[in-house]
Amino acid sequence: MMEVCIASQNRHKVREFEEMLHGQLLVRSLPDGLPEAPEDGTTFAENALQKARFYAALVQMPVLADDSGLCVASLHGEPGVLSARYAGVHGDDEANNAKLLRRLAEHAEDRSAEFVCALALVSAAGQTLCSAIGTMSGEIALEPRGAHGFGYDPLFILPHLGRTFAELSPPEKQAHSHRKAALDALLAKLPVLDWGDME
Template sequence: MSARLLLATANQKKLVELQRILDNALGTGGIELVGLGDFPGYPDVPETGLTFGENALIKAREGASRTGLPTVADDSGLAVDALNGMPGVFSARWSGRHGDDDANLDLVLAQIGDVGDEHRGGAFVCAAALVLPGGREHLVEGKQRGEILRARRGTGGFGYDPIFLGEGQTRTNAELSPAEKDAISHRGKAFRELSKVIAKELPR
């Protein structure tokens, strides 16, 4: 019988990405991944934490409490050096509307429009949490350093991917294939690390 694991996100693009990373890390046998869409009426959980880790734990605790399932949640975003690490935990709602990728991206570009190329560094950061119904908690973090471009490149991925050029890369995250992105991304790093914990906590 498969162990069920809840991925606590309502973002369909992120859900697909997380499922892909975990399937590759864990193999497809023995763990059934379910999303918030499998639980009609599941409420929005306010992300009131001041760090990625705090927000990931808030969402994972809520999922485990409401569903009784081991729950994985992440909080991730873009930290721009010239903006003192912002948008940070406000990445998804930087423009004022949650999840408006184009508006968020345009605002960041406008805010650092006059910043020289040598100061356009930044990082994607992901904190990923696993909370078990019995109360055990695990938290890991992944990071991808790079630079913020002046214009979009590529149509893949989501969020700030079209303006982020990772260190050592010639293509933005939005120009990479899903497998290429997973291999170097903040989320790929965090969830590969978390998958080691999941494998121990949810033996198959």
């Protein structure tokens, strides 16, 4: 079975990948103490590939990286690629959510949004093996709801369910998430890869 390192130090995200892969790939977390990968691309796909190559050079094994974020229509795609550091500090979910609600207070007529996930799988040598993108459409709640998930999950409502991602159980979220859509698309490409290129 192919072993890959997930290019994230977010333990919630790594656990989601482990659960969604169901043993199709053997997942390893990044070793402690590694520097943050640069994320200065203009698209989610550019950032995912940048992270994958950065960490492959450090861990010397195949790396699966994602760049995910929220794009709000009335904010011209904000926070977009800046989703994790929207309020200025990387990974401050509470501050990011608060800023989003403040920004949307001026655009209450349209709260439509889309979660986007771009994935990139590279070899130990940094060669691009495959990539995929998944999306999920929804709306932004008036206030945070739910105790599960992370990031913008407490604000992202799935209209057909009437609940935020943070109000869903982990299996429910995985079934509807942008990350699952991207991962399904990527896994569909794996059987045609040249496994000799993984090293």
